[in-house]
Amino acid sequence: MERKPRLLIAISLVMLLIAACKKTEDLPDLTSNNVASTSSEAAVTGNVTYTLVKSANPTSTEQAAYTLITAAMDSAVWYMNHYTTFTKALTVTYVPSVSTADGNINGSIRFGSNTYYMNLATALHEIAHTVGVGTSSVWWNTLIVSGVYTGSYATQKLRTLTGNATAVLYGDSQHFWPFGLNYPTEVTSVYDYIYHCEILEAMQLDGL
Template identity: 40%
Template sequence: MKLSLLAVFAASVSVAQSAITWTLDKAANPTSDQIEAYEKIEATMKAAVARHAKLGTASKSVTVKYTPGVPTAEAGVSGVLRFGSDRAFMDERTALHEIAHKLGVGLTTAFNSLCSSGDWKTALPLLKSWDGDDAKISCGGQHIWPYGLNHDTEWSETNADRHIQIIYQCHDCQWHVNLGFVFQCIVYIVNICWMFPYWAASALALRRACGHSSGWLETYTASA
């Protein structure tokens, strides 16, 4: 039972650690404007998160709000992702662009250092595989290009997919990706330690049945 419970827990955590989840903060008694905005934002976020689920492995919990005072949309590594009242920016391109900021693009010292050094060890080779040996990653104003989805003119299905693939290769974003892997390792180690006493007892019984010396297993099980 202990093993099965831990396995269920590990499986549940595994799902949570490899997905971007989001919650839209809604008014208790929304106006017609808010209702319309909520519908558009929900459709937008569902599309963006589904694309991340298909191509990425980041874990991030995002709170989303409709804030009419915001000119377009905005987000930081921490805090809220806000959509303004302009419906033109309630689209998947904008959502993907803001999620990239949530994952660290353009907003951390480490990321800015990479922009300055150009030392994109994995992202640049990927970009060159698409755009040729002369391709380079550029940064400015908290943005990255190509494939930063900074403007509507950059949108296409291919560019959206490449946007996600590029940001997951940025060293600055790797901690989001690697946290899930580290947690998986911790769960695996805990699982082994949890079951070791049962394994030791079974091995001891088998050695006794076969007439072999139990050695350190005898000492271990006696003290466990």
């Protein structure tokens, strides 16, 4: 008589495992900068594009950098276009003298020679600068007050994502946290990329 309950429990566990695997398959692979076009059913809602400026006759070092930057930017644009409604045309360059990477509200992104920063997290972080994080007057004068982000939409989004009804977004003249992707080491799962984009989308509603 004990076999049937055990069998039902075993079947239930298998079904839960299959459901969990399917959920994971719907998301991009954290271990790769590349994002397969079939990795998620999320609709395309944004229109973020980029052009990588290349040397006419690149050196081996430049070509290696272009390969890494392209993978990072392809994935970053994928996330922005599936989880935000931003429209932005970006111009990306490889500038060895840049210490890490930087982004400007005029749409320019520069990657330096340190290949550690040629990754998805950094690319998304710099795109955030191009849409106003740390680069717009509304960021400096309205949204960040005494180190705290004051916009209601992004604050509520953070609270919804974390399940913490009192969670607060913090920021300075250039960055925000949590989920600001200020360092590549902050990333622990693909949800960090998604939450970053969803918070950016909420910031847009706040006037970013």
